[in-house]
Amino acid sequence: MPSLFLIAHIHGCRVAINSDQIESIVHVPDVIPVPHCDPRVAGLFALRSRVLTLIDSQFVVTGERRTLQRGCLAVVVEIAGHYFGLAVDKVEDVVPLSAEKIQQCIQPDSHWQSVVSETVEVGEQLVMILDPARLVSREQLMAA
Amino acid sequence: MDELLDEFIAETRETLEALAGQLVQWEITPQDRALIDSVFRFVHTVKGSCGFLDLPRLLRLSHAAEDVLSCARDGLIVASPALVSAILAVVDRIAALTEALESGRAVYDDDGALIDTMHGFLPTHGGNASSSSPGDEGAQTDLEDDATGGRSKARTVRVSLSLLDRLMNGVSDMVLARNEVSRQLRKSQTGAEVDHAFARLSASVAEMRDAVGLMRMQNIDRLFSSLPRLLRDITLELGKDVELRIDGSEVEVDREMVEALRDPLTHILRNAVDHGIEHADERIAAGKNPVGHIRIVARQSGNQILIEIIDDGRGINLEKLGTRAVSAKIVSAADWQKMPEKAQLSTIFIPGLSTADTVTAISGRGVGMDVVKSNLQAIGGTVDLENYEGLGLKMTLRLPLTLSIIAGLTIKAGSQFFGISRNSIVEILSTTNKNVSIEELGGSQIAHIRGERYPYAKLETLLGIDETTDSIATSRTLVVIRPAMGTTYALDVENVIDTEELVVKPGAPIIMETGLYAGTTLPDNGRPMLLLDASGLGAAIGIEQTEDNTNVAVAESAVKEAKRPSALLFVATDGTSRAVRLNVVDRIEDIDAAQIEFVGGKMRAKVGEGLFDVCELVDVPADGLIKALRLTDGVSTKYLAVEDVLDIFTLDEDIYPSAHPEKCEGVVSALGKSVELINIFQYFEMDGTMSRDISARPLCYIGSDGDVEWEKRILAPLLSASGYMVSFDAEDRAQAAVVLSRTNDADTAHGDDARLLLLRDTVHVKPDARSSIYRYDRIGLLSAIEAKLAGVA
Numbered sequence: 001m002p003s004l005f006l007i008a009h010i011h012g013c014r015v016a017i018n019s020d021q022i023e024s025i026v027h028v029p030d031v032i033p034v035p036h037c038d039p040r041v042a043g044l045f046a047l048r049s050r051v052l053t054l055i056d057s058q059f060v061v062t063g064e065r066r067t068l069q070r071g072c073l074a075v076v077v078e079i080a081g082h083y084f085g086l087a088v089d090k091v092e093d094v095v096p097l098s099a100e101k102i103q104q105c106i107q108p109d110s111h112w113q114s115v116v117s118e119t120v121e122v123g124e125q126l127v128m129i130l131d132p133a134r135l136v137s138r139e140q141l142m143a144a
Numbered sequence: 145m146d147e148l149l150d151e152f153i154a155e156t157r158e159t160l161e162a163l164a165g166q167l168v169q170w171e172i173t174p175q176d177r178a179l180i181d182s183v184f185r186f187v188h189t190v191k192g193s194c195g196f197l198d199l200p201r202l203l204r205l206s207h208a209a210e211d212v213l214s215c216a217r218d219g220l221i222v223a224s225p226a227l228v229s230a231i232l233a234v235v236d237r238i239a240a241l242t243e244a245l246e247s248g249r250a251v252y253d254d255d256g257a258l259i260d261t262m263h264g265f266l267p268t269h270g271g272n273a274s275s276s277s278p279g280d281e282g283a284q285t286d287l288e289d290d291a292t293g294g295r296s297k298a299r300t301v302r303v304s305l306s307l308l309d310r311l312m313n314g315v316s317d318m319v320l321a322r323n324e325v326s327r328q329l330r331k332s333q334t335g336a337e338v339d340h341a342f343a344r345l346s347a348s349v350a351e352m353r354d355a356v357g358l359m360r361m362q363n364i365d366r367l368f369s370s371l372p373r374l375l376r377d378i379t380l381e382l383g384k385d386v387e388l389r390i391d392g393s394e395v396e397v398d399r400e401m402v403e404a405l406r407d408p409l410t411h412i413l414r415n416a417v418d419h420g421i422e423h424a425d426e427r428i429a430a431g432k433n434p435v436g437h438i439r440i441v442a443r444q445s446g447n448q449i450l451i452e453i454i455d456d457g458r459g460i461n462l463e464k465l466g467t468r469a470v471s472a473k474i475v476s477a478a479d480w481q482k483m484p485e486k487a488q489l490s491t492i493f494i495p496g497l498s499t500a501d502t503v504t505a506i507s508g509r510g511v512g513m514d515v516v517k518s519n520l521q522a523i524g525g526t527v528d529l530e531n532y533e534g535l536g537l538k539m540t541l542r543l544p545l546t547l548s549i550i551a552g553l554t555i556k557a558g559s560q561f562f563g564i565s566r567n568s569i570v571e572i573l574s575t576t577n578k579n580v581s582i583e584e585l586g587g588s589q590i591a592h593i594r595g596e597r598y599p600y601a602k603l604e605t606l607l608g609i610d611e612t613t614d615s616i617a618t619s620r621t622l623v624v625i626r627p628a629m630g631t632t633y634a635l636d637v638e639n640v641i642d643t644e645e646l647v648v649k650p651g652a653p654i655i656m657e658t659g660l661y662a663g664t665t666l667p668d669n670g671r672p673m674l675l676l677d678a679s680g681l682g683a684a685i686g687i688e689q690t691e692d693n694t695n696v697a698v699a700e701s702a703v704k705e706a707k708r709p710s711a712l713l714f715v716a717t718d719g720t721s722r723a724v725r726l727n728v729v730d731r732i733e734d735i736d737a738a739q740i741e742f743v744g745g746k747m748r749a750k751v752g753e754g755l756f757d758v759c760e761l762v763d764v765p766a767d768g769l770i771k772a773l774r775l776t777d778g779v780s781t782k783y784l785a786v787e788d789v790l791d792i793f794t795l796d797e798d799i800y801p802s803a804h805p806e807k808c809e810g811v812v813s814a815l816g817k818s819v820e821l822i823n824i825f826q827y828f829e830m831d832g833t834m835s836r837d838i839s840a841r842p843l844c845y846i847g848s849d850g851d852v853e854w855e856k857r858i859l860a861p862l863l864s865a866s867g868y869m870v871s872f873d874a875e876d877r878a879q880a881a882v883v884l885s886r887t888n889d890a891d892t893a894h895g896d897d898a899r900l901l902l903l904r905d906t907v908h909v910k911p912d913a914r915s916s917i918y919r920y921d922r923i924g925l926l927s928a929i930e931a932k933l934a935g936v937a
Contacts (some may be wrong), residue, residue, distance in 0.1 A: 007714040032672050033560065035607035037658050044664055045358040046674040049316030083650040099750040135653050 005129070007122065010057045010087040013112075016097065016120055023076040023083070025091055026039055028054060030070050039043040040136070042068045042087060052076065054085045061111045077132040077133040085135055095122060099113060122131065149245065152193050154302055159186050160235065161366070164373030167232055171376070174216075174223030182232070184213040190238060191864070192577055203242055208262035209234045221265055229380075231259045232373075274864045291930055296875025305399065308359060315349070315356045316639065316647070316666065316714075322349050323668045356587055360400075364442050367402045367409065371440065374410060378417045385435045386421055392442035397449055401543060410518040412453050412539055413438070415513070418926040420457030420537055430534065432456065448679075449543040456536040460529075462488050469494075483563045489529045493517040522721070535907075543595035544648070544677075545660055552646035552665070552675070555623065556639040562671050563646050563665050568678040570632060572640055579753075581624060581637075588686075591622060591634035595752025598624065599633040601685045607660070612638065627678035630637040642933075644668075648675060660684060711795050711821060713775065715787040717760050722823045723814055725795075729778045732789055735771040749783055759827045761785035777828050777865075784827065795821075805856040825861040842933055843869045845880030854919070859884070859903075866926055882932045886919065 001140040002039055031043040031054055042056040054074060058066045066087070073105075074085030102120045108128055109111060116128040163186050170179040191206035193199075209231055215221045219827040237251075237258060315667055320347065323936045329342060368390050379386050397405075421427075421436035427457045428434050439454045467481045469491050480488065492513050520527050533539075552762045579594045591600035601621075621640050626632040646665040650676075655661055662677040662801040711728040733751070740758055747758040749772070758772060759782055772783040791814075799810035799821060808820040844863050846855045860870045868882075877883060883899045902916035903925070917924050 030671055032674070033609075034655055034658075034661075034674060035560070035609045036660055038654050041652075041654055046666055046672045049320060049666060052271050053655060080653070082650070084652065095581070096274055127287045136652065140556050 002098040004094050005097050005122075006075065006094050007127065009092070009131070011061055012089065013061075014092070014114070014125065014127045015079075016095075016122065016124070016127045017086075017130050017132060018076060019094055021077050022077075022089075023075065024074050024079060027071050028068070028070065028074045028085060031068055039065060042066075045074075045085060047076065047085075048085070050083055052083045052085045053136075054087060057086050057088060057135065059114060060135055061068065063111065067085070077111040077134050078126075079136055084132070086132060086135060097122065100111055133137075147585050149197060151302075152197060153242050153246050154535075156190060156193075156238070159189070160239050161244075162369050163235065164232075165267065165369045165371070167228060167235070168372040168376045170223055171225060171228040174786050176215070180213065180217045180223075184210065186218055186235075187213060193260065194463040199219075199241075199245070201255055201315055202238060204259060205234050205237055205241075209258040209562070212262050212265050217268060218883055225380075227265055230258075231264065232411055234258055234262065255632075282782055295593060308399075309358075311508060312356050312360065315353050319353055319668060320666075320670050325568040327894050348461070360398055361396040362399045362402055363393065363563070364395045364397050364402065364451075367397075367405055368393055368408075368440065368442075371409070371413060372583070374413060375417065375753075377440070378414055381737070382418060383423070384417060385424060386417055387435050387437050389437070389439045390441075391439070394444040397543070401449075401555060404519065405541075405543070408519045408541070409451070409453075411438075411516050413440075415535070416453060416455040416457065419461070420455040422458050430458075431906065451541040451543070452540045453541075454536065459535055460489060460492065460531045461533060465489075465491060478486075481684055485531075486529075489531055492529070493527075544650075549642065553623075553643050554641040555602040555603070555621075555637045556641055556675070557607065557637050559612055560609065561641065561671075562603070563667075563673050563675040564623075564678065565662070565675070566623075568625050568627050570626050573622045573624070574619050575622055575636070576619040591624075591636075592752075593622070593624065593634065595754055599631070599682075599685050600636065601681075603681075604638075606681060606684050606937070612912075625678050625681070627682045631682070633682055635681065646673075686745050711812065711814070712773070712793055713790040713819065715790065717762065717785050717787055719787065721814070721817060721819045722808075723812060723819050724824060725809075725821070726774075726792060728775050728777065728824050730774040730781065733772055733783070735772050735783065737765050737768050737770055740764045747785075752779075756783055757827070758783045758785050761838065762829055775824055775827065780828060782827050784824075800859065801853050805860050809861070823861055825865040828865060841867055841869045842881035843871060843876060843879060844882045844884055844929070845871050845873075845877045847883055847885035849875075855884075855886075862922065862925075866889075868929070882929050899932060901925075901932060 004024055005016040005027075006019050006055065007014055007016055009015070011138050017035060023100050026047060028045045028123065029047075031045050032062060033043045034053075040055055040059055042054040042059075044051055044100050045054050046052070052074075054068060056068060057067055058064065073088050075088055075091070076083060076085050078084075097120050104118050106119050108116055108119075117131055118127050118129040120129055122129070163183060166179050166182055170176060170183065173179070187206045187209045190208055194203040210595075212221070212227070212231065216223055216227070221227065240251050245247075325342065326346070331337065371390065372388055375388050394499060401406050417436070418436055421438070423431070424434040427436065431764060433456075437456045439452070441450075441452045441454070443450050462485065465488065465529045466477075469475050469488075470477045470480055473920060474491060475483070476495055493516075494514060520541060520543070525541055528540040528542070530538040530540070551565040553562060553566050553569060555562050573593065575582075579590045582600060583590045583592050583597070589600045591598045602611075619639050623637055623640065624632060625635055633877075642666065646667065648663045648665055650656075651661055651663045655664075659680040660677060661680070662675040665673050665675055667673055688874065690829045711723040712726050713721060713723050714727055716722045735749050735751060735758075739751065740747060740761070742748075742764070747761045748755050748766070749758045749770075758770075761770065764770070770785055771788065772785050773781050773789075777786055793814050795812055799812050802808045802820065805823065807823060807826055809823045810821055810823045811818050813819075846859060856872070859909055860872075863870045871880065881899065882901060884901050884903060886903045886905065903918060903919040904916040917923070917928055
């Protein structure tokens with residue numbers, strides 16, 4: 001049975017995120033930095049009455065921080081009861097992808113490997129499937 | 145029908161939780177009608193509902209239990225452990241069946257056996273009473289019971305948590321919208337009428353927000369009520385006798401916190417019974433009460449909820465733990481030796497480490513302690529251990545008050561705003577205040593406020609953010625913070641903005657990991673704000689995380705630690721080298737000679753705002769600095785003038801008793817020389833506020849035969865400091881008000897002396913001994929002396 005995936009861009013790369021995990025896609029209002037915190041955390045932002053943690057997705061894959069400002073795009077996901085915004089460059093579309101197309105034989109480079117374990121073919125191009133939980137998990141912290 | 149069934153399931157489950165505790169209580173006090181009644185009522189309600197909902201299995205079970213309970217209620221049978229066990233088995237089955245109703249799974253049907261057991265308790269077994277058909281009689285008692293039983297339940301409505309969350313978010317949104325409207329109104333210059341209406345709207349929104357906040361809160365009793373039952377099952381299985389005491393059930397915590405705590409608490413309790421509490425014979429051998437005691441205390445302290453689990457079992461054997469840790473290759477033997485006790489203890493949280501000889505079905509300490517810790521961390525809590533080997537273990541769970549509303553203070557640092565709980569704030573001062581100065585000490589800074597010194601840190605430096613450039617010229621603000629754990633410190637911030645009610649929202653784990661934040665909040669301006677954690681900031685400054693504790697167990701450990709105390713070697717004003725115990729020395733200070741004067745018959749120094757006695761200073765030089773040790777007994781402060789300070793050494797060798805115990809504790813060997821260890825009680829004893837009229841001081845005679853080293857070194861200074869005269873002279877015995885003696889044979893001859901107070905060397909009471917007081921039990925000893933004096937007078 002095909003499930004829906006959102007195709008987004010992080011650091012110029014196309015990634016697919018399972019839409020089951022996505023709550024919404026928002027333009028981030030003011031970002032409040034969190035000093036002395038894991039560099040993956042770009043800051044906090046408010047979404048209606050909730051406070052969300054903005055994750056600098058680019059830092060996770062490149063190790064370079066990016067200044068995220070008001071108006072940048074974020075994919076809102078819920079991970080273990082907490083809401084996070086994953087900063088993305090842009091979003092394309094939601095596409096149905098069938099499970100057979102998902103494969104694990106082709107692995108991306110080391111930076112990406114910490115957050116991607118599977119790839120899928122979208123149209124002509126091979127796209128990485130991003131696991132949002134691994135963006136914020138403790139194991140990732142150890143690796144970083 | 146489905147709705148009714150759901151209602152039934154939810155209600156049954158809720159009552160079950162409350163009931164388990166009552167059943168256990170009932171076993172202890174079988175005569176308690178109220179308890180039987182409530183158990184009976186539950187079973188009866190289940191029976192009634194089952195008949196209505198057509199659930200035959202539940203009906204048969206509850207009917208059988210009802211029969212037995214009804215007999216127990218009428219006093220025909222007495223509650224016995226076997227009976228309670230049987231009823232518990234039925235209650236468990238009811239619970240299992242109820243769960244099964246919801247999940248649609250099947251439960252193995254051996255209800256017949258349970259029902260037969262039930263019937264076995266009936267006095268007229270096989271007679272008519274038990275064979276009445278369940279159906280007809282149900283309706284009758286139904287009426288009767290509802291009329292007489294009079295359930296005094298508070299009226300409640302069940303609401304799902306997600307609905308509550310929606311409501312909560314909705315109200316928060318409303319507050320934000322209100323603020324937006326308020327801004328617009330100010331711009332548009334509307335009339336007084338609109339303003340008035342808006343004020344009303346605003347007030348009711350605020351009230352609603354408060355009410356919704358309270359809706360999420362729940363009595364922690366909901367968590368605790370299941371513990372007695374749990375304990376009973378474990379103790380029965382292990383054949384141990386344990387008494388459970390629960391205090392602080394009225395503390396309110398967030399609903400979700402209750403769920404998150406259930407597993408860790410269950411686990412800790414299991415561990416305590418299985419590994420902490422010894423078997424009765426072992427306890428008797430150790431001189432303890434054969435019945436083990438576990439105490440669970442919940443209380444709110446500032447922005448934290450503390451839950452303490454205290455058992456009087458054997459504690460954790462560090463040596464054994466070390467052996468396990470080394471053999472499990474967690475640490476090397478050499479590292480283990482170097483680790484402080486606290487670090488050694490915390491190895492029990494490392495997965496796969498256990499001090500239990502055998503891993504039982506119930507627990508194997510270590511197999512789950514890591515889970516306890518990680519569960520607590522997930523909700524932003526911590527767990528602390530205090531181990532008293534052979535005497536017990538105290539676990540303190542510290543939990544944040546998430547999602548609740550706190551009185552907060554908004555502070556500004558750099559270009560950012562932060563919130564902090566107002567509970568932990570002592571005072572707020574401006575740095576331009578004359579009473580405030582920042583001093584430098586060995587590279588770190590210290591705030592000096594009205595004679596008190598506090599660790600000091602700039603918030604910007606702690607958080608690693610840039611200071612706003614223009615703030616350097618203007619004054620900054622000092623916030624003095626007393627966290628729930630750790631000592632008071634001063635936090636330097638750019639400015640204090642406002643005080644307001646803040647809704648605490650939990651921060652993502654990745655943020656909480658820093659240990660600096662207590663959570664996040666969304667103030668009315670709609671910009672999220674980080675809440676600072678007072679204890680965490682203290683830790684970041686480098687303050688030791690200790691808490692003031694006064695209980696016997698702590699006194700015990702203090703005695704243990706006192707085995708290897710340190711002393712300060714100094715040159716006294718008369719030129720001789722002396723030593724003083726380090727724990728009474730606050731710090732070493734240089735006092736300006738101009739500040740010292742001979743007034744009121746004493747040398748006194750003006751330091752900061754206070755006037756303090758300066759001991760051992762004969763005359764004051766015209767100018768220069770006087771080196772002095774600042775001594776404190778915890779209440780009053782004095783200075784001891786010294787020529788010079790030499791070194792610090794450990795008092796690990798014997799202390800030879802002195803001829804004048806009131807002047808010096810004894811002679812010790814310091815760096816190859818023999819020096820007097822001064823008795824600081826002599827200085828504080830002279831303190832006007834402390835001592836009593838000398839002529840009225842009751843005389844305490846200390847019975848001595850042979851070794852009186854302890855009496856002279858510890859007891860005599862204690863007594864004289866407390867306002868008693870002390871004598872070791874046998875001739876004084878006749879006129880003494882109180883006679884103290886350590887338990888030994890010679891004194892039993894004077895056993896009839898009403899003034900005699902016996903001291904014993906161990907905490908434990910020997911079964912045959914006469915009443916005596918443990919010799920380090922200072923409070924107990926002094927109050928016993930008071931009691932004797934009152935008796936004699």
